[in-house]
Amino acid sequence: MVSDTQSAPRPSANASRTVRFRIKRQDRPGEAPRWEEFLVDAEPGSNVIACLQQIARMSKTAEGKATTPVCYDSGCLEEVCGSCAMVINGKVRPSCSALVDKVVGPDGTITLEPMSKFPVVRDLAVDRSRAFHNLERVKAWVPIDGTYHLGAGPKDTPANQETRYTLSTCMTCACCLEACPQFNLEEDKSKWDGEFIGAHAISQARLFNAHPTGAALASERLDVLMAKGGVNDCGNAQNCVKVCPKEIPLTESIAAIGRAVTVHAIKSFFSGR
Amino acid sequence: MAAPSKRRVIVVGGGLAGLSAAVRVAEAGLSVDLFSIVPVKRSHSVCAQGGINACNEIARQQGYSEYEHFDESIYGGDFLAHQPPVYEMAHWAPRIIDLLDRMGVPFNRTFEGQRDLRLFGGSLYKRTHFAGATTGQQLIYAFDEQVRRYESEGKVKKYEHWEFLRPILDANGSCQGIVAQDLRSMQIKAFPADAVVMATGGNGLIFGKSTNSVMCTGGAASRCYQLGAWYANGEFIQVHPTSIPGSDKLRLMSESARGEGGRVWVPRKKGDNRDPRQIPVEERYYFLEERYPKYGNIVPRDIATREIFEICVKDGLGVGGGNMVYLDLTHLDREYLERKLGGIIEIYRKFVGEDPAELPMKIFPGVHYSMGGLWTTYTAKPDGKGMVYGAPNSMMTNIDGLFAFGEANYQYHGANRLGANALLSCIFDGLFCGAGVANYARDRKNAADAADAAIFSNNERIEEDTQRRLIESKGPENPYAIAKEMGEEMTAASTVVKSAERLMQARVKLAELRERFKRISISDTGLWTNQNLSFARATGDMLILAEAMIEGGLERKESRGSHYRTDYQQRDDANYMKTTVAKFDPESSRPSISFEPYDLPLVQPRARTYGKVGG
Numbered sequence: 001m002v003s004d005t006q007s008a009p010r011p012s013a014n015a016s017r018t019v020r021f022r023i024k025r026q027d028r029p030g031e032a033p034r035w036e037e038f039l040v041d042a043e044p045g046s047n048v049i050a051c052l053q054q055i056a057r058m059s060k061t062a063e064g065k066a067t068t069p070v071c072y073d074s075g076c077l078e079e080v081c082g083s084c085a086m087v088i089n090g091k092v093r094p095s096c097s098a099l100v101d102k103v104v105g106p107d108g109t110i111t112l113e114p115m116s117k118f119p120v121v122r123d124l125a126v127d128r129s130r131a132f133h134n135l136e137r138v139k140a141w142v143p144i145d146g147t148y149h150l151g152a153g154p155k156d157t158p159a160n161q162e163t164r165y166t167l168s169t170c171m172t173c174a175c176c177l178e179a180c181p182q183f184n185l186e187e188d189k190s191k192w193d194g195e196f197i198g199a200h201a202i203s204q205a206r207l208f209n210a211h212p213t214g215a216a217l218a219s220e221r222l223d224v225l226m227a228k229g230g231v232n233d234c235g236n237a238q239n240c241v242k243v244c245p246k247e248i249p250l251t252e253s254i255a256a257i258g259r260a261v262t263v264h265a266i267k268s269f270f271s272g273r
Numbered sequence: 274m275a276a277p278s279k280r281r282v283i284v285v286g287g288g289l290a291g292l293s294a295a296v297r298v299a300e301a302g303l304s305v306d307l308f309s310i311v312p313v314k315r316s317h318s319v320c321a322q323g324g325i326n327a328c329n330e331i332a333r334q335q336g337y338s339e340y341e342h343f344d345e346s347i348y349g350g351d352f353l354a355h356q357p358p359v360y361e362m363a364h365w366a367p368r369i370i371d372l373l374d375r376m377g378v379p380f381n382r383t384f385e386g387q388r389d390l391r392l393f394g395g396s397l398y399k400r401t402h403f404a405g406a407t408t409g410q411q412l413i414y415a416f417d418e419q420v421r422r423y424e425s426e427g428k429v430k431k432y433e434h435w436e437f438l439r440p441i442l443d444a445n446g447s448c449q450g451i452v453a454q455d456l457r458s459m460q461i462k463a464f465p466a467d468a469v470v471m472a473t474g475g476n477g478l479i480f481g482k483s484t485n486s487v488m489c490t491g492g493a494a495s496r497c498y499q500l501g502a503w504y505a506n507g508e509f510i511q512v513h514p515t516s517i518p519g520s521d522k523l524r525l526m527s528e529s530a531r532g533e534g535g536r537v538w539v540p541r542k543k544g545d546n547r548d549p550r551q552i553p554v555e556e557r558y559y560f561l562e563e564r565y566p567k568y569g570n571i572v573p574r575d576i577a578t579r580e581i582f583e584i585c586v587k588d589g590l591g592v593g594g595g596n597m598v599y600l601d602l603t604h605l606d607r608e609y610l611e612r613k614l615g616g617i618i619e620i621y622r623k624f625v626g627e628d629p630a631e632l633p634m635k636i637f638p639g640v641h642y643s644m645g646g647l648w649t650t651y652t653a654k655p656d657g658k659g660m661v662y663g664a665p666n667s668m669m670t671n672i673d674g675l676f677a678f679g680e681a682n683y684q685y686h687g688a689n690r691l692g693a694n695a696l697l698s699c700i701f702d703g704l705f706c707g708a709g710v711a712n713y714a715r716d717r718k719n720a721a722d723a724a725d726a727a728i729f730s731n732n733e734r735i736e737e738d739t740q741r742r743l744i745e746s747k748g749p750e751n752p753y754a755i756a757k758e759m760g761e762e763m764t765a766a767s768t769v770v771k772s773a774e775r776l777m778q779a780r781v782k783l784a785e786l787r788e789r790f791k792r793i794s795i796s797d798t799g800l801w802t803n804q805n806l807s808f809a810r811a812t813g814d815m816l817i818l819a820e821a822m823i824e825g826g827l828e829r830k831e832s833r834g835s836h837y838r839t840d841y842q843q844r845d846d847a848n849y850m851k852t853t854v855a856k857f858d859p860e861s862s863r864p865s866i867s868f869e870p871y872d873l874p875l876v877q878p879r880a881r882t883y884g885k886v887g888g
Binding site for chain 2: 006007008009027028043045046047049050053056057059066067068069071073074075076077078079080081082083096097099121122125128129132135136139140141142143144146147149150151152153155156157158161162164165168169171172208211213214
């Protein structure tokens with residue numbers, strides 16, 4: 001007889017605790033937001049996402065009123081896909097790695113809000129397509145000759161690889177944009193290209209400029225970052241680096257690109273461009 | 274680059290298989306429409322950690338070769354995989370590494386600047402290339418970047434936040450496009466195409482908690498299966514030996530932890546509840562090393578998983594008497610761990626709150642990967658050594674014009690996938706078979722723009738009706754509760770160990786759940802970003818695919834790779850060295866199972882022991 005013991009154990013045998021969630025909800029873009037509260041039995045070690053899953057199953061507010069499941073984005077649940085960023089107790093972060101025991105307030109409450117710098121799609125889900133668009137602005141890719149076999153890529157030193165690897169862990173979660181005073185909500189796509197591009201895109205420009213083949217586009221990237229909405233729009237608040245879940249040295253990237261832009265500007269001036 | 278063509282190809286799924294297919298097809302001069310539930314950069318490929326296998330110069334000089342890689346994969350897969358595709362993949366692997374290198378993937382480097390290598394399961398040679406412990410993330414980003422480049426040039430059009438609902442088949446049964454739904458406006462729309470590639474990944478959510486991302490329901494494959502695509506080897510589900518149990522999912526703890534020297538152990542004495550650091554080495558049972566002196570901690574996953582299961586469940590030696598064993602990295606240098614395994618150590622720190630450099634990790638097996646998937650065909654070279662490049666049937670399902678790539682198909686991995694072969698098979702499908710798809714779409718006679726317009730509107734209407742029924746259904750059942758029960762049942766009945774008795778119990782339970790599903794009501798009936806509706810629909814599709822897995826498992830009366838039957842413990846080549854094919858019967862809504870024989874042109878089956886000593 002096969003037992004039912006092939007299931008992984010519960011994370012902890014300790015008792016669960018009741019947590020009150022205050023969630024800012026909005027049915028559609030353009031509609032007025034409202035607040036709803038939910039009571040959740042959170043297992044020890046569980047995260048905000050596990051609580052949202054439970055809220056979806058019960059679809060009932062703390063007052064016992066029937067409601068719709070709270071809408072939110074999620075994916076890997078191990079902080080590597082960038083989907084589930086939201087504002088938790090006033091601070092932007094991925095909700096999968098927000099452990100209930102660590103974020104719950106002394107009054108037993110956790111407050112969830114959607115990111116404010118992107119249009120709300122519904123409840124906690126926002127439209128971050130602008131963050132991806134800004135990667136296109138800086139041509140965040142290596143311009144290879146195609147996918148046919150053309151031999152190995154360039155050799156790399158362990159030190160440069162480690163720098164590139166760290167920069168390349170950026171998952172476009174957009175936490176840095178939410179925290180940035182220079183980056184503001186803009187629903188009109190036609191205005192995006194003149195607005196501040198954001199720390200994530202500046203850092204990606206640094207990443208691809210550091211690759212021998214990627215550097216072929218360095219000048220084009222610096223042109224974009226020299227223009228309005230580029231690196232000079234950074235107000236040096238340094239909020240980005242504080243909220244980056246992957247601890248990417250975003251302010252270092254901004255400084256490095258700032259220097260590169262200065263050199264690029266002087267060169268462009270003397271070459272008469 | 275070939276001359277541009279007006280033909281269009283739809284790729285469903287934006288993970289590694291889908292993105293590499295999109296790049297290859299666009300490069301061949303065809304337009305690509307790329308559909309994905311999530312922004313493609315957030316696809317489940319990001320979760321792959323350990324690396325990607327390929328023969329390399331150091332291994333080659335030690336006696337390794339592409340042929341060895343091929344042989345290892347066949348042996349690791351317990352002689353169930355078709356051999357020509359595996360042969361071709363192993364020989365393409367070094368080129369794929371070169372390409373990734375050119376695309377800027379930050380592979381770890383040696384002091385000299387060469388690509389570093391690590392040991393991985395099922396091999397005695399270092400042949401796994403890696404970028405920290407987030408290799409999948411780094412690989413998918415490289416393809417995401419190339420697709421963004423093609424998108425900016427107008428060669429690829431992305432439909433992100435769109436869900437695949439069904440393939441559109443014409444009167445001859447050829448695929449002419451898909452019906453998809455915008456997950457924001459909830460608009461249901463038909464899209465014509467001259468070829469459709471399903472690169473929709475695995476189905477871990479059928480087992481409730483798994484290492485998979487939340488969108489890995491298998492819903493897309495199930496929808497193809499329900500319209501006549503065959504589903505093959507569905508009973509072969511990989512349970513990864515080392516995952517971190519969590520209340521929302523099981524987080525993967527990469528095989529690279531063992532490849533880099535991590536050791537699995539339990540206290541020798543039952544009920545020894547001392548702090549693991551206080552237990553002297555001679556009182557620790559390094560059971561994998563003792564039982565498999567040659568491979569030690571890097572035996573293939575199915576074997577490691579069964580040993581851990583036996584230690585915990587049969588011998589009662591699990592940590593604290595429960596379902597846990599130690600995965601120990603504490604003897605390794607901290608700086609070395611950060612450099613080689615930083616990503617996974619961080620995951621353990623963040624989610625468990627303990628430092629693996631200080632304390633052994635506590636892990637247990639978790640559902641991880643589906644070796645089975647949509648049945649596909651290919652053209653073998655006459656001598657069986659590989660596949661014909663550019664053949665228009667490369668990984669085509671039994672439905673003309675409908676292809677399946679990556680984890681969504683059943684090729685390459687047989688009865689058990691070797692670690693670090695999944696990233697390889699996904700990219701290989703995209704690049705190698707993508708060329709075949711481009712040829713098929715360019716040359717096909719019955720082009721989609723000449724198809725009867727009514728089939729598109731008719732298929733839209735079918736999906737609108739299905740949706741209306743779901744919304745209007747007013748019963749007492751909750752889809753989330755049904756999915757949870759299905760996951761618990763499937764994990765209990767059809768993962769590490771199986772038996773006829775338990776599988777038949779699951780058959781009854783699934784029938785009950787299907788009945789209850791007819792009486793669900795969803796709490797959100799609006800038509801704007803309705804995640805509730807999307808999940809409910811996927812639940813119905815998961816229940817149907819789950820049954821194909823259970824029925825295949827019942828019919829396969831042997832033990833092979835990940836499929837272990839307590840009532841049939843031996844491998845039975847005479848009767849079951851065959852592909853399980855599940856065909857959906859629309860009359861009864863139930864699967865019919867048959868077994869399809871195949872040729873073994875190169876490697877003949879041998880006993881699969883990995884040098885196990887003793888009992």
